[in-house]
Amino acid sequence: MKLLVEEKLAEELTAFRRELHAHPELSLEEKETAGRVAERIERMGIPYTRNVGGHGIVAELRSEQDGPTIALRADMDALPIEEETGLPFASKRKGVMHACGHDAHTAMLLGAMELLRREKLAGHVRFIFQAAEEVNAGARAMIEDGALNGVSEIYGLHNLPTLSAGKLATCSGPMMGSVDRIDIQIEGKGAHGAIPNEGHDPIVCASAIVMALQSIVSRELSPFEPAVVTIGSIKAGEANNVIPHYAVMSGTVRTFHPSVQAGMKERIERIVRTVADSYRCKAALQYTMQVPVLVNHEEQTNVVDEAVDEQLGADSRVHAAPTLAGEDFSLYLERVPGCFFWLGSGPEHDAGQAYGLHHPKFTLNEACLPVGAAVLAAIVKRRLGRHGKG
Numbered sequence: 001m002k003l004l005v006e007e008k009l010a011e012e013l014t015a016f017r018r019e020l021h022a023h024p025e026l027s028l029e030e031k032e033t034a035g036r037v038a039e040r041i042e043r044m045g046i047p048y049t050r051n052v053g054g055h056g057i058v059a060e061l062r063s064e065q066d067g068p069t070i071a072l073r074a075d076m077d078a079l080p081i082e083e084e085t086g087l088p089f090a091s092k093r094k095g096v097m098h099a100c101g102h103d104a105h106t107a108m109l110l111g112a113m114e115l116l117r118r119e120k121l122a123g124h125v126r127f128i129f130q131a132a133e134e135v136n137a138g139a140r141a142m143i144e145d146g147a148l149n150g151v152s153e154i155y156g157l158h159n160l161p162t163l164s165a166g167k168l169a170t171c172s173g174p175m176m177g178s179v180d181r182i183d184i185q186i187e188g189k190g191a192h193g194a195i196p197n198e199g200h201d202p203i204v205c206a207s208a209i210v211m212a213l214q215s216i217v218s219r220e221l222s223p224f225e226p227a228v229v230t231i232g233s234i235k236a237g238e239a240n241n242v243i244p245h246y247a248v249m250s251g252t253v254r255t256f257h258p259s260v261q262a263g264m265k266e267r268i269e270r271i272v273r274t275v276a277d278s279y280r281c282k283a284a285l286q287y288t289m290q291v292p293v294l295v296n297h298e299e300q301t302n303v304v305d306e307a308v309d310e311q312l313g314a315d316s317r318v319h320a321a322p323t324l325a326g327e328d329f330s331l332y333l334e335r336v337p338g339c340f341f342w343l344g345s346g347p348e349h350d351a352g353q354a355y356g357l358h359h360p361k362f363t364l365n366e367a368c369l370p371v372g373a374a375v376l377a378a379i380v381k382r383r384l385g386r387h388g389k390g
Contacts (some may be wrong), residue, residue, distance in 0.1 A: 005370035018089040020103035024078030050059035057129040066121025068152035071093035071125030074109035075133035084360040111373025123384040139328035157308035163344035165365040176294035179326030193241040205279035254324035294330035307378035
């Protein structure tokens with residue numbers, strides 16, 4: 001049951017991906033991207049709905065034979081990064097770049113749609129083109145607008161430039177970390193920098209909090225329970241000789257087990273409060289749980305493995321190493337069974353040395369485009385083919 005991607009379709013996917021790459025749009029601003037996707041869907045004659053969960057699109061390929069609904073998802077948004085690749089189709093928008101390959105994901109999903117509309121399916125296929133993945137807002141909004149209603153299973157992929165094109169990586173169970181955000185405001189007492197005893201220094205307090213937060217991972221969690229607490233931003237004061245009144249900082253918290261994620265707010269809150277008290281400051285913590293741990297379901301992971309073996313051969317599949325990078329696809333997997341996997345998008349040789357995701361020099365080996373389209377289509381064929389003749 002091989003779904004070979006003919007050369008013409010591969011060329012079309014490449015051209016469309018380059019069109020999107022040259023015209024990237026940030027999260028929550030993907031109107032033009034959605035318009036380009038809608039034009040392609042219209043050419044295929046498949047019904048679709050726009051403005052789902054923001055600028056998202058949901059298209060549905062309905063079969064004459066009833067059966068389950070299998071969903072495939074791709075994300076569409078870009079990043080606030082100035083591109084440095086020098087490619088002829090590099091971003092035309094200053095400070096915005098498809099540095100995560102969502103342009104490729106979108107093209108691959110359209111390719112899978114083209115392949116599947118030629119098939120007789122014993123069930124239905126829902127194609128989810130999601131906005132705002134980079135800010136962990138898109139999946140939740142799509143779900144709230146009904147994108148998962150009636151869906152039996154869901155599958156998705158993400159390109160990986162440090163894995164050669166033609167390779168895929170899968171993993172059953174936890175694969176990617178949860179994502180939480182912390183925002184901390186510290187109130188001290190301003191003073192002249194030369195007379196520190198008259199103030200309560202929020203900068204010194206903030207520095208102590210940063211160091212104390214690291215003890216959560218090193219002293220409060222088991223070494224076998226991966227977690228990261230990173231403060232990425234500290235802002236305080238304007239003058240070199242003034243102790244400011246306030247300091248604010250923000251950071252990210254990543255965990256790999258739901259039970260660990262559930263306890264992180266209490267741990268951070270306790271440390272922030274007690275350290276602030278010891279420095280005669282007041283502190284307020286805002287803790288935002290964004291996405292849960294991404295946990296693949298065993299049966300659906302096996303389906304992906306079978307589809308990869310069929311399309312590319314078992315030697316093309318490797319085990320996905322766990323990562324604390326996050327993905328809001330995890331919200332879909334909380335609600336319905338499914339699998340998320342890595343698709344190699346790196347050079348044939350020395351892929352491990354390639355520029356990674358979110359890098360201004362990130363480049364994508366476009367040989368991965370027909371591979372991704374074929375594997376996504378093969379997954380659907382395997383699932384729907386088991387429910388009837390097709």
